Amino acid sequence: MIKIKINGEERNWDGDPDLPLLWFLRDEVGLTGTKFGCGQALCGACTVMVDKQAVRSCITSVSDVVGREVVTIEGLHPTGDHPVQKAWRQVNVPQCGYCQSGQIMQAAALLIENPKPDHDQIREAMSGNICRCGCYQRIENAIHLASTGV
Amino acid sequence: MNILANPDKLRGFEKHIKVEKISRRTVLKSLGIAGGLVLAAPVMSRQAFAAYQTGADKMPHGVVVNPRVFVAIAPDGLVTIMAHRSEMGTGVRTSLPLIVAEEMEADWSRVKVQQAPGDEVKYGNQDTDGSRSTRHYLIPMRQIGASARAMLENAAAKRWNVPATEVKAVNHEVVHSASGRRIGFGDLAADAAKESVPAIEGLKLKDPKDFRYLGKGQISIVDLHDITVGKAHYGIDTRLPGMKYAVIARPPVTGGKMVSFDATEAMKVSGVEKVMEVKGWPWPSKFQPLGGVAVIARNTGAAIKGRDALKVVWDDGANGKHDSVSYRAELEEAARKPGLVVRKEGDVDAALKGADKVVVGEYYLPHLAHVSMEPPVAVADVKGDKAEIWAPVQSPGGTREDAAKTLGIPEDNVTVNVTLLGGGFGRKSKCDYALEAALLSKELGVPVKVQWTREDDVRHDFLHTVSAERIEAGLDKNGKVIAWRHRSVAPSIGSTFEANTVHQASFELGMGLVDMPFEIANVQCENPEAAAHTRIGWFRSVSNIPRAFAVQSMVGELAHATNRDQKDMLLELIGSPRIVKLDSVKDLWDYGEPYDSYPIDTARLRKVVEVVAAKGGWGRSVPKGHGLGIAVHRSFVSYVATIVEVAVDDKGKLTVPRVDTAIDCGTYVNPERIHSQIEGAAIMGLSLAKYGEITFKDGKVQQGNFDDFPVIRIDESPLVTNVYIIEPGPDTPPSGVGEPGVPPFAPALINAIFAATGKRIRTMPIGKQLET
Numbered sequence: 001m002i003k004i005k006i007n008g009e010e011r012n013w014d015g016d017p018d019l020p021l022l023w024f025l026r027d028e029v030g031l032t033g034t035k036f037g038c039g040q041a042l043c044g045a046c047t048v049m050v051d052k053q054a055v056r057s058c059i060t061s062v063s064d065v066v067g068r069e070v071v072t073i074e075g076l077h078p079t080g081d082h083p084v085q086k087a088w089r090q091v092n093v094p095q096c097g098y099c100q101s102g103q104i105m106q107a108a109a110l111l112i113e114n115p116k117p118d119h120d121q122i123r124e125a126m127s128g129n130i131c132r133c134g135c136y137q138r139i140e141n142a143i144h145l146a147s148t149g150v
Numbered sequence: 151m152n153i154l155a156n157p158d159k160l161r162g163f164e165k166h167i168k169v170e171k172i173s174r175r176t177v178l179k180s181l182g183i184a185g186g187l188v189l190a191a192p193v194m195s196r197q198a199f200a201a202y203q204t205g206a207d208k209m210p211h212g213v214v215v216n217p218r219v220f221v222a223i224a225p226d227g228l229v230t231i232m233a234h235r236s237e238m239g240t241g242v243r244t245s246l247p248l249i250v251a252e253e254m255e256a257d258w259s260r261v262k263v264q265q266a267p268g269d270e271v272k273y274g275n276q277d278t279d280g281s282r283s284t285r286h287y288l289i290p291m292r293q294i295g296a297s298a299r300a301m302l303e304n305a306a307a308k309r310w311n312v313p314a315t316e317v318k319a320v321n322h323e324v325v326h327s328a329s330g331r332r333i334g335f336g337d338l339a340a341d342a343a344k345e346s347v348p349a350i351e352g353l354k355l356k357d358p359k360d361f362r363y364l365g366k367g368q369i370s371i372v373d374l375h376d377i378t379v380g381k382a383h384y385g386i387d388t389r390l391p392g393m394k395y396a397v398i399a400r401p402p403v404t405g406g407k408m409v410s411f412d413a414t415e416a417m418k419v420s421g422v423e424k425v426m427e428v429k430g431w432p433w434p435s436k437f438q439p440l441g442g443v444a445v446i447a448r449n450t451g452a453a454i455k456g457r458d459a460l461k462v463v464w465d466d467g468a469n470g471k472h473d474s475v476s477y478r479a480e481l482e483e484a485a486r487k488p489g490l491v492v493r494k495e496g497d498v499d500a501a502l503k504g505a506d507k508v509v510v511g512e513y514y515l516p517h518l519a520h521v522s523m524e525p526p527v528a529v530a531d532v533k534g535d536k537a538e539i540w541a542p543v544q545s546p547g548g549t550r551e552d553a554a555k556t557l558g559i560p561e562d563n564v565t566v567n568v569t570l571l572g573g574g575f576g577r578k579s580k581c582d583y584a585l586e587a588a589l590l591s592k593e594l595g596v597p598v599k600v601q602w603t604r605e606d607d608v609r610h611d612f613l614h615t616v617s618a619e620r621i622e623a624g625l626d627k628n629g630k631v632i633a634w635r636h637r638s639v640a641p642s643i644g645s646t647f648e649a650n651t652v653h654q655a656s657f658e659l660g661m662g663l664v665d666m667p668f669e670i671a672n673v674q675c676e677n678p679e680a681a682a683h684t685r686i687g688w689f690r691s692v693s694n695i696p697r698a699f700a701v702q703s704m705v706g707e708l709a710h711a712t713n714r715d716q717k718d719m720l721l722e723l724i725g726s727p728r729i730v731k732l733d734s735v736k737d738l739w740d741y742g743e744p745y746d747s748y749p750i751d752t753a754r755l756r757k758v759v760e761v762v763a764a765k766g767g768w769g770r771s772v773p774k775g776h777g778l779g780i781a782v783h784r785s786f787v788s789y790v791a792t793i794v795e796v797a798v799d800d801k802g803k804l805t806v807p808r809v810d811t812a813i814d815c816g817t818y819v820n821p822e823r824i825h826s827q828i829e830g831a832a833i834m835g836l837s838l839a840k841y842g843e844i845t846f847k848d849g850k851v852q853q854g855n856f857d858d859f860p861v862i863r864i865d866e867s868p869l870v871t872n873v874y875i876i877e878p879g880p881d882t883p884p885s886g887v888g889e890p891g892v893p894p895f896a897p898a899l900i901n902a903i904f905a906a907t908g909k910r911i912r913t914m915p916i917g918k919q920l921e922t
Binding site: 096101 | 237238239240241368370371373374375377378379380381382383384386387389395419420421448449450451452454455521522523524525570571572573574575601603604822826827829830831832833834855856857861862863864865867868870871
């Protein structure tokens with residue numbers, strides 16, 4: 001039996017310890033905010049935070065996160081008002097919206113590490129997260145907004 | 151209109167609904183044929199009927215204008231408006247209900263949008279494709295809103311015993327200004343529901359100067375908050391009690407089939423419960439499943455792992471030798487020989503022979519995969535002769551029809567619930583993944599989710615066609631273009647429906663080939679034969695991508711050949727402001743619209759060029775290694791011109807500092823979403839130009855994921871995309887927004903690269919061609 005902590009809550013798993021965290025979150029726990037995009041850590045749609053760092057849950061197994069704090073989009077802020085989430089809404093970032101949980105988690109992790117990232121730092125940090133609709137200009141604007149309040 | 155919170159529960163109003171029985175297949179075959187009923191409708195004027203017609207009634211099941219179907223008002227005043235088109239990122243789930251709210255004077259903050267299930271008899275056509283939603287539904291949605299408003303006003307007038315002409319709906323209330331009385335929509339709901347639905351002919355639409363929402367600007371999409379907190383419900387997010395998870399191994403070659411399989415290792419994977427065959431259809435399989443072997447498990451991860459352990463023997467069938475290298479050579483060879491003439495004006499052979507100079511451009515664009523961020527996925531629950539499906543589909547009505555046929559049950563017994571789509575781009579117009587889920591659920595007797603992996607998506611897509619485009623342009627001694635021959639060779643989408651299809655359908659020819667708008671005396675368009683060896687389908691902008699690329703690249707080549715500015719050359723080719731006559735074109739498609747309402751208007755084409763040139767700083771001086779390129783294209787009856795600035799460094803690394811785009815999409819609803827669509831179109835255009843290529847070897851797709859089929863990431867995206875929306879005239883019909891932004895991007899980029907480097911790229915993608 002594996003015990004892991006997700007959004008502050010203990011969860012048990014008695015199945016395959018190698019199961020990717022993504023599918024544990026989505027199919028076994030029912031936290032569907034984290035999305036599947038590629039299964040190979042190429043697109044970032046499945047990004048969650050593990051110990052405050054952005055992690056691709058599609059290539060992270062359940063056993064990898066034992067004893068660590070997993071935070072998903074559902075647990076980022078109790079009322080959904082994290083500065084990144086608020087900025088996202090103010091800038092009207094999403095189109096289809098599917099990649100946005102991953103984008104927001106990546107951006108939130110970036111701001112923990114670097115509270116005032118510049119243009120190049122944002123582009124570098126966000127380059128693992130694909131948006132096929134092409135919201136990139138607004139993603140950058142929203143991160144600037146979240147980091148500066150301007 | 152009714153007083154229940156859930157309008158879907160109400161039945162019995164079907165007699166109000168106009169039904170046109172046209173099967174999907176008939177429509178597909180007749181896409182290019184004019185005729186049929188058309189809906190007469192005004193634009194922003196106040197009469198319910200007048201100014202223009204659309205092709206909306208030619209779509210399967212046509213249009214339904216009935217407030218009882220689309221609007222519900224609860225006693226607390228909450229107005230529920232049905233969204234009957236699918237949301238894949240264009241904002242349609244917001245814009246169409248917004249039109250109803252505007253016209254009925256509902257307060258948008260007290261409106262709830264509810265997604266309609268697939269039911270075209272009830273809601274009218276639901277095929278969310280072809281950039282049609284606003285252009286087909288602006289007027290019907292206004293009529294629905296105006297009907298609802300009239301019913302509320304009539305109910306209030308009766309209650310106050312005053313003439314209906316003395317009362318007026320204003321922001322969620324009906325007001326009698328003479329007496330100062332007012333009453334909320336919620337209080338009126340029960341009475342209003344008893345009113346008869348007024349005749350469309352007598353409706354008074356709002357004066358556009360009183361609009362609060364339409365065309366005004368910053369309306370956020372209704373799902374914005376849910377998206378940012380992870381609560382938005384996509385196809386992948388449906389979970390049902392007892393649901394099993396399935397991943398399918400499909401024949402690696404189109405038209406292939408499973409011979410045998412060994413599930414021994416797969417069954418050893420923890421969480422795997424069953425391995426079973428999935429029925430496939432012979433090629434061309436239309437939207438039916440490809441067949442194969444399904445691994446059923448307790449979660450998706452186990453199903454994927456189980457499939458990896460599966461051993462399957464395939465029979466590759468007739469396409470087992472398909473090879474993109476030799477196929478390209480075939481297409482290019484065909485483009486050098488005469489083909490079926492699909493447009494002819496003057497005598498192009500004589501004019502080319504007599505020309506002072508002939509410029510020839512041969513262009514090649516490979517297959518593209520859609521790679522919407524949400525790969526195909528669907529949940530089905532089939533019990534006896536009833537089926538319920540939850541799926542991200544662009545065609546809820548078609549999915550319902552196809553599921554009924556596939557399962558052999560009546561259509562009325564099939565419910566298709568439409569989730570949000572994590573991207574669509576045309577892929578999700580084909581419902582094969584929903585049919586797979588339905589077949590598996592039927593056999594297993596439990597709800598089943600079928601999940602496609604990214605590799606499944608790339609390898610079993612309905613690909614954007616591959617195309618060889620060849621243009622010969624003849625110039626007289628003054629540098630005027632006097633002859634234009636364009637041959638376009640590409641396997642047709644029709645091949646997915648009918649074997650031995652070798653010519654493009656009128657709807658494909660009409661996307662930038664036969665509708666070429668230049669003022670040239672001798673024009674000939676030809677479509678040599680091309681056989682398909684894989685599934686071809688609609689991809690955002692469809693055939694406009696190769697055609698705009700070829701035509702607008704040729705404009706750049708002609709500018710260079712005659713030592714002229716690209717924009718000046720472009721405007722000279724467009725010629726005088728006029729309505730283009732295309733008498734020699736049989737079955738002129740014009741996006742399914744009546745040509746009178748949506749003619750090719752070169753004044754509008756010129757205007758987007760002039761506006762983008764003025765606002766986008768055409769001719770500005772740029773640093774060394776930078777270049778500007780321009781292109782214009784009319785598609786989905788909208789006009790779009792784009793200027794791209796590129797920078798190419800001494801190693802050949804390409805970046806895009808700036809993009810400027812002007813769009814004339816006629817009367818528009820939500821400019822905020824027009825901006826986002828155009829910004830996204832630049833990214834998609836850059837993706838296909840820089841990287842987009844799907845290839846085949848031994849009949850199999852050679853790519854599988856974002857490592858070998860890359861798309862643009864934020865670090866390569868344009869630094870800024872400026873969007874200029876042309877203000878419509880008072881009676882300009884609305885036209886497409888979702889797709890028209892893509893086609894001009896790649897040729898503008900290529901023309902810019904030429905300006906920066908002197909290198910003319912004629913083969914897509916750019917790949918390593920600029921590297922030194």
